[in-house]
Every structure is written in structure tokens, then in C-alpha cells.
Amino acid sequence: MSPTTRRSFLTLASGSAVALSLETADLKGEQLPGQPPSQNSGSQDKNFSNVMAIAAHPGDAFFAMGAPVAVATHLGGQGSLLSLSLGEKGSPTIPTEQYGAMQREAAKKAAAIIGAKALSLTYPDGEIPINEEAKFTVCDLIRQYKPLTIVTHWKGSWHKDHRACYDILDDAIFYAGLPSLVRKEPAHGVTRVFYADNWEDATGFTADTYLDITAVFESWTNACSAFPMWRGETGFRYNDYYGSLAIARGCLSNFHRAVALMSPAEQRVQHIRTP
Numbered sequence: 390m391s392p393t394t395r396r397s398f399l400t401l402a403s404g405s406a407v408a409l410s411l412e413t414a415d416l417k418g419e420q421l422p423g424q425p426p427s428q429n430s431g432s433q434d435k436n437f438s439n440v441m442a443i444a445a446h447p448g449d450a451f452f453a454m455g456a457p458v459a460v461a462t463h464l465g466g467q468g469s470l471l472s473l474s475l476g477e478k479g480s481p482t483i484p485t486e487q488y489g490a491m492q493r494e495a496a497k498k499a500a501a502i503i504g505a506k507a508l509s510l511t512y513p514d515g516e517i518p519i520n521e522e523a524k525f526t527v528c529d530l531i532r533q534y535k536p537l538t539i540v541t542h543w544k545g546s547w548h549k550d551h552r553a554c555y556d557i558l559d560d561a562i563f564y565a566g567l568p569s570l571v572r573k574e575p576a577h578g579v580t581r582v583f584y585a586d587n588w589e590d591a592t593g594f595t596a597d598t599y600l601d602i603t604a605v606f607e608s609w610t611n612a613c614s615a616f617p618m619w620r621g622e623t624g625f626r627y628n629d630y631y632g633s634l635a636i637a638r639g640c641l642s643n644f645h646r647a648v649a650l651m652s653p654a655e656q657r658v659q660h661i662r663t664p
């Protein structure tokens with residue numbers, strides 16, 4: 390069995406950052422110049438056996454959150470990508486209805502490339518509501534797909550839909566895990582939440598976790614290229630940005646390619662036992 394299929398995630402605590410790798414070969418005690426030595430702090434593979442990206446728009450789900458989902462499927466686990474809207478108002482030239490259908494089709498195609506499932510809700514682009522209906526809808530999808538890890542938007546965003554997604558998720562994850570809240574599916578507790586490194590959500594974003602995406606970089610970027618906007622057709626050069634960001638984050642974490650993630654404050658708490 391090759392090292393990449395061995396589910397050999399290790400966690401390295403390096404200062405305040407954690408590095409998660411697919412391959413033990415990358416983790417032979419090497420450290421970056423001037424950085425404190427890393428320490429093993431346990432395997433994390435279980436949390437990446439089912440990863441769900443939940444985003445405001447399909448582009449966010451695939452470009453900013455898709456690589457961790459690709460890691461899950463690469464390891465033989467399950468991956469899904471949910472967008473709360475189709476991002477149908479994202480094109481300056483194509484009518485919204487037509488563009489929404491194109492986005493849905495692109496998401497389906499992109500998900501198939503990385504062996505994941507594309508899910509979409511149809512809240513209006515630019516007007517995603519923060520209400521109980523949306524929170525329970527997302528809660529039900531979390532209960533149905535049972536992710537151990539969710540990757541979503543950080544709240545420090547200039548985009549109102551991204552902030553709405555953050556708020557919806559905060560309560561949806563709570564509802565999903567509440568056994569006394571009776572829905573169609575039984576309660577499901579999400580183990581890990583990570584906020585994605587998204588160019589639109591950069592205010593106050595601080596990376597504390599680096600995920601090695603070397604093994605999935607090619608399939609993930611191929612998946613992203615199913616979207617015309619990946620190549621800059623709506624004005625932002627997503628391919629150049631996220632492609633080079635994976636290189637830059639890889640430099641910082643000593644992986645060939647990596648994505649940076651941010652944990653919620655309560656997830657960063659560590660318990661150090663004295664024997």
C-alpha cells in the first residue's frame with residue numbers, strides 16, 4: 390500500500406500551528422529554519438474520513454474549501470460540497486437563470502472529478518437569509534451526510550452571504566448535534582470545524598492548521614477548472630490566486646502544496662496532562 394493511501398495523517402504541533410499530512414515521508418523531523426522543532430501529537434485521520442464543505446457560493450466551496458474534501462476522498466473517505474446559493478448573480482454578462490444552471494452543472498462535474506458529492510440550496514445569491522428555516526435545512530443536511538469535519542467561511546468577510554453562511558453554520562452544527570432536537574435523521578456531532586483561507590474572508594483570518602494537499606493538488610485544480618470563473622472570467626484570477634496560495638502555504642508548512650485553515654477558538658484549547 391502506498392504511503393498516500395495508508396491514512397497516515399500525523400499532527401505536528403509547531404508553535405501554535407498544526408500540520409496535517411497525508412504522507413509520513415514529509416514529516417521526518419524536518420523543520421523550517423528559525424522555527425521551533427515540531428512534536429508529534431497524534432493521528433488525525435479519523436476526522437478527515439468524512440469532510441463537508443459548506444459555502445455561500447459554489448466557487449467558494451470548490452476553490453477555497455475543495456482541497457480538504459479532495460483529501461477525504463483520496464483517502465477512501467467521503468466528501469461533499471454544499472453551497473447555500475448557486476451564485477447565479479456572479480456573471481457580469483450571463484443572465485442569472487442561465488448562469489445559475491451553469492454553476493449547478495459545473496459543481497456536479499467538479500465534484501465527480503474529486504469523487505465527492507455536490508449539493509446546492511437555492512437561496513437567492515446576495516440575499517441568503519439568516520433564519521431558523523435556513524439553519525434547520527443545513528442541520529438536516531449535516532445529519533444526513535454525517536461529516537466529522539466541516540470546512541466553511543470565516544466571519545471576517547466583506548461579503549454578506551459569507552457572513553450569513555458563518556452565522557447559519559454556527560447554529561446548524563449545534564442543532565445537528567442536539568439529541569433532544571427531533572428531526573428526520575438522528576443527531577450527529579461534528580468533530581472538527583475549520584474556516585477556509587478565502588481571499589474575500591481575510592479580515593482577522595489567522596492560520597493555525599496546515600493541511601498537506603500535495604497528493605490531491607492536480608485533481609482539485611482540475612475540478613475547479615470546471616467553473617469558467619476559475620480562469621478569471623468574472624474578474625478575479627481564482628486559478629492564479631488559489632494555485633499560488635497552495636504553493637505559498639506549502640512553503641510555510643514544509644509541504645509541497647498545502648492549504649491553511651483556522652480553527653474556532655474553543656477548538657484551539659489544548660489539555661496538557663502531567664503524569
Ligand SMILES: [Zn+2]
Pocket residue numbers: 445446448449548550551
Ligand atoms: Zn462567495
